[in-house]
Amino acid sequence: MSEENAHNHNDCIDTALATAETLCLAQGQRLTKVRRRALELIWESHRPLGAYQLLAKLAEEGFNSAPPTVYRALDFLLNAGLIHKVESMNAYLGCAHADKEHKGYFLICDECHNVMEFDYQDIHASLVAKAAQHGFELRSETIELTGLCADCRGMAAEVRA
Amino acid sequence: MSEENAHNHNDCIDTALATAETLCLAQGQRLTKVRRRALELIWESHRPLGAYQLLAKLAEEGFNSAPPTVYRALDFLLNAGLIHKVESMNAYLGCAHADKEHKGYFLICDECHNVMEFDYQDIHASLVAKAAQHGFELRSETIELTGLCADCRGMAAEVRA
DNA sequence: GTTAGACTTGTTATACCATAACAAAATCAG
DNA sequence: CTGATTTTGTTATGGTATAACAAGTCTAAC
Numbered sequence: 217m218s219e220e221n222a223h224n225h226n227d228c229i230d231t232a233l234a235t236a237e238t239l240c241l242a243q244g245q246r247l248t249k250v251r252r253r254a255l256e257l258i259w260e261s262h263r264p265l266g267a268y269q270l271l272a273k274l275a276e277e278g279f280n281s282a283p284p285t286v287y288r289a290l291d292f293l294l295n296a297g298l299i300h301k302v303e304s305m306n307a308y309l310g311c312a313h314a315d316k317e318h319k320g321y322f323l324i325c326d327e328c329h330n331v332m333e334f335d336y337q338d339i340h341a342s343l344v345a346k347a348a349q350h351g352f353e354l355r356s357e358t359i360e361l362t363g364l365c366a367d368c369r370g371m372a373a374e375v376r377a
Numbered sequence: 378m379s380e381e382n383a384h385n386h387n388d389c390i391d392t393a394l395a396t397a398e399t400l401c402l403a404q405g406q407r408l409t410k411v412r413r414r415a416l417e418l419i420w421e422s423h424r425p426l427g428a429y430q431l432l433a434k435l436a437e438e439g440f441n442s443a444p445p446t447v448y449r450a451l452d453f454l455l456n457a458g459l460i461h462k463v464e465s466m467n468a469y470l471g472c473a474h475a476d477k478e479h480k481g482y483f484l485i486c487d488e489c490h491n492v493m494e495f496d497y498q499d500i501h502a503s504l505v506a507k508a509a510q511h512g513f514e515l516r517s518e519t520i521e522l523t524g525l526c527a528d529c530r531g532m533a534a535e536v537r538a
Numbered sequence: 539g540t541t542a543g544a545c546t547t548g549t550t551a552t553a554c555c556a557t558a559a560c561a562a563a564a565t566c567a568g
Numbered sequence: 569c570t571g572a573t574t575t576t577g578t579t580a581t582g583g584t585a586t587a588a589c590a591a592g593t594c595t596a597a598c
Contacts (some may be wrong), residue, residue, distance in 0.1 A: 283556070284556090350495065363515040448550080
């Protein structure tokens, strides 16, 4: 996924925010100003955003600039399933399927740093089965794959040519 | 895996150290005192060790107590394939298969914090295929599963009984 | 055995990531 | 309105990781 690819990213943001409103309303959760704005800022790209990067953006807009502000917003959004944490980057990413129960499986491009979330029921089933073979009861999964995305592979090929 | 389980853990350590010696010798790498001792300390259990925990242990033994000391040792051991980093814990774990090229797939017990490394070629193949479907060229994989290990499930069952 | 170069370690400083603890303010239900 | 609950403000601190440069150590070639 390049920075200037086909999709209209405003749609991503709008959809994510609408889903967030709906979900919070349904669960009696309050999507306050800072939480809402944090979610929008995280959704500004498909690259994970660090907590302190987010904090700086919020501070620019007049929000409180102490770390708890941003970590509280992140906790809220994580619990609501509206964002994911990318463990290998200590950074946070908007979730495009917040309305569906799911695990976050990620493809992380080393080059452009865009992250694509993918779903793969087969892999989940295999992992549960494999864990069970070891007598292990699975609770959570961190699946983060890195490499080169289609766009960056293309560009690498052009450079070589 | 409980703390008092069947295996003689000295064997784990001895094997790991012997492998490390062999590997470093073969590759013209130097397993210096601090690197060797760091590896031993990481191997003291099957629980991942944090960088600063390791630093404290090294400092007790007279090694330099500044962070770069431990991070350099960790970098060396990671590059040599002798340890893995558990991203979701920011901690480091001895690798039992340093002599074989492999990805680190982990089962992490929430209760006893022991970590078991497992190998699963099928899952690796599925992930490569899935990535390829998205035009993605895979380079590295972070697979970290948490839950309850066999021993801790057993104990939980006993408590319930 | 001396010396140049590469590698390793020492040292200081700093940046980044995350949470504890308690006070103040806003919101909501009765 | 008021008391309870939730959210936010504020200060402080703990945990993770690296930059930059100096000093020491090892090794290979002379």
